[in-house]
Each structure stands twice: as structure tokens, then as C-alpha cells.
């Protein structure tokens with residue numbers, strides 16, 4: 073069974089691409105291929121591999137981006153930058169990275185910091201599990217490796233938040249090991265150059281792509297090569313407008329030859345992103361506001377927020393807020409006027425957040441469904457880490473306070 077192409081496709085393909093297509097096709101069989109056949113086909117990729125590596129390394133010489141974490145090349149800096157870059161643009165990451173390195177210049181400094189300080193430094197970058205994992209991993213590295221990142225794939229993979237991609241980046245860029253990387257940019261370039269006709273998110277196709285990424289590595293120069301692939305995907309072979317006229321791989325790119333760049337990588341249709349209506353209580357007492365800390369094992373765990381929750385079908389916003397606050401803090405509230413609603417999009421859903429000014433009708437706060445709670449003044453908000461949506465509520469609160477004092 074051939075998944076990636078038909079025998080007719082193979083006949084039509086130019087000889088230089090046949091091995092590549094055959095390689096991809098046989099991997100598409102999934103459970104059926106034998107190890108010895110895989111090695112034989114990989115060997116037939118060698119001339120192609122050298123060609124691609126040479127072209128990319130020559131291009132990298134003039135085009136690799138000058139980024140702060142590329143100057144020192146310390147394993148700690150490579151690690152932090154790669155974690156920050158997951159799901160986040162380079163331009164957003166650069167100021168966060170610079171601030172982070174001033175605040176936590178070493179793994180020891182990060183390990184010694186409180187989780188609050190770490191979350192505060194990450195505030196606004198999103199996907200907060202990344203920050204919690206960096207912090208946890210730093211403590212593990214101090215405990216088990218004397219404060220140095222291990223230069224060993226298996227040991228790296230034991231650290232929280234380090235998967236095959238981050239391990240490959242650390243090993244190749246910081247330690248000079250011949251290890252591949254496969255992020256979204258590299259995946260896109262490979263899918264186009266080798267005209268991969270299957271959805272690259274399928275696990276069988278992921279395995280082909282990892283094998284391809286490894287087969288292409290120029291021995292001894294994997295770090296440079298991996299960074300060149302990442303930068304080519306980020307700046308030339310972009311999602312919507314690949315600039316093939318200025319691409320060093322244009323002559324060896326199967327998708328460019330066939331004029332089907334926009335159809336690679338193949339994507340399965342994404343499910344519709346659900347939308348939720350969520351309420352939040354800004355509960356006042358003597359000029360202070362009640363904030364709660366999210367449970368550590370939930371999304372945005374450890375961040376502070378205005379208590380509240382998701383509206384149930386048929387429930388009014390006010391009834392929702394009264395119920396949520398009763399469940400979370402064990403108090404009854406009086407719901408006063410609304411604040412401007414806030415819309416926010418997460419990776420898998422969207423929310424409209426409806427905040428309301430509130431007062432306590434009866435009871436004292438207890439941590440029933442939150443990790444902690446505090447009374448704070450508006451001036452003290454900056455000492456706590458909040459999610460992006462709650463930061464917008466704070467901005468609206470501060471603006472309305474300024475107006476009322478004007």
C-alpha cells in the first residue's frame with residue numbers, strides 16, 4: 073500500500089526526487105515497513121541531503137537572524153528561548169527574553185525564584201504551563217545535575233516541558249550534537265521540498281518527517297543547519313506567501329516545481345473553535361478588591377484572577393456570578409454595575425468575559441475552588457501575575473478610577 077503517491081506519480085517524478093518520494097511513501101505504510109528497507113532508502117538520499125545542506129548553510133551565512141539568544145549560545149539561553157518561542161512570534165519573545173535574562177540570569181537564579189516571580193516575568197506571554205515547567209525543571213536541574221543542563225537526550229526528556237523538539241534544539245545548537253529539530257517552520261519546509269501529501273500532524277507522517285530531518289543533517293553542523301531551516305520557514309517559506317524566487321531550495325523543491333506550494337503542508341479541516349460566556353466578580357471592600365489564585369493543576373494554574381466562571385445554558389449573567397462565587401469562595405454577593413466586557417481567544421476556545429462590580433452580602437472568603445485569595449488595592453495589582461484577559465479588566469478598572477478622580 074502506498075500512501076504518499078501512486079506508482080504513476082513515481083514514473084512521472086524526475087529521477088532526483090524518486091528516492092524522496094519512495095521514502096515518504098514507504099513510511100506511510102506505518103506498521104508495515106522494515107528497518108532494513110528504511111536504511112537502504114535513507115542511503116539513497118545522501119546526494120540530495122548534501123545538496124540541501126550546502127544550499128541552506130550558504131544561505132544561512134548571510135540570512136540567519138541576529139537574535140539575542142544566538143549571541144551567547146549558552147544551553148540555558150537556548151532552552152529558555154525555545155520554550156518562549158513555542159506558539160509565540162519572535163518579535164513578541166525578544167523583550168520577554170531580555171527581561172527574563174536580567175531577572176533570572178542563571179538556572180540557579182531561576183530555581184531560587186518564587187513561582188509568583190516567575191509567573192510575573194511571564195505575564196502576557198500566554199501558555200503559562202511553559203513558565204511553570206521552566207521553573208520546575210530548573211529546580212530539578214539544580215537538584216540532579218548541579219545546575220547544568222544535561223547534554224544527553226534521555227536526561228533532557230526527563231525534565232518537565234522538554235519534548236523531542238526542545239531537546240533537539242538544545243543538543244544541536246548549544247552542545248553541537250547531530251540531533252534534528254522539527255517545529256512548525258521545519259515541518260512546512262520539509263512538506264514542500266519533499267511534497268508530502270499527507271497531513272503532517274498524523275503520527276506516521278510525523279515519524280517520516282523526523283527521519284527526513286535527521287537524514288538531512290550535515291555531520292558536525294546540525295546546530296547551524298537546524299537554525300537555518302527554522303529561519304527559512306519563518307522568513308522565506310512562510311505559511312501564506314512562500315518567496316520561492318529568493319529561496320535557496322527552489323531548485324530542489326518538489327512543491328515549487330509542481331506549483332503547489334500553497335497546498336503543502338496538507339491540513340485537515342480544523343474543528344470550529346467553541347465560544348463561552350464567562351463572568352468575573354470585582355468584589356469591593358473598603359477600597360480593596362478580592363482576587364483569587366487559580367488552582368495549580370488547571371489551565372493558567374497559579375495565576376491570579378477575578379473570581380467567576382462559565383455561564384450555564386439558560387442562566388443569567390448575574391445568577392451565574394452568584395453561583396460561581398458561592399462555589400469558589402463560600403460567600404454570597406450583591407452584584408452591582410457591569411464593567412466593559414472583554415473578548416479573548418485561547419488556542420482551543422474563545423471567551424467573552426463579563427465583569428461586574430460586586431459587594432459581599434454575607435460570609436467570609438474560603439479557598440473552596442481556588443488555591444488562595446487576597447484583598448488588594450488597585451496599586452498592588454502589579455505585584456501579582458494575571459492572564460491577558462484579566463489585565464484588560466484591570467486596565468478598565470484603573471481607567472474608570474482615574475476618570476472618577478478627574
Ligand code: SF4
Pocket residue numbers: 261264265308309310314315316319320321322323325326327328333
Ligand atoms: S522553493 Fe518555495 S515552497 Fe519550496 S522551500 Fe523554498 S520557499 Fe518553500
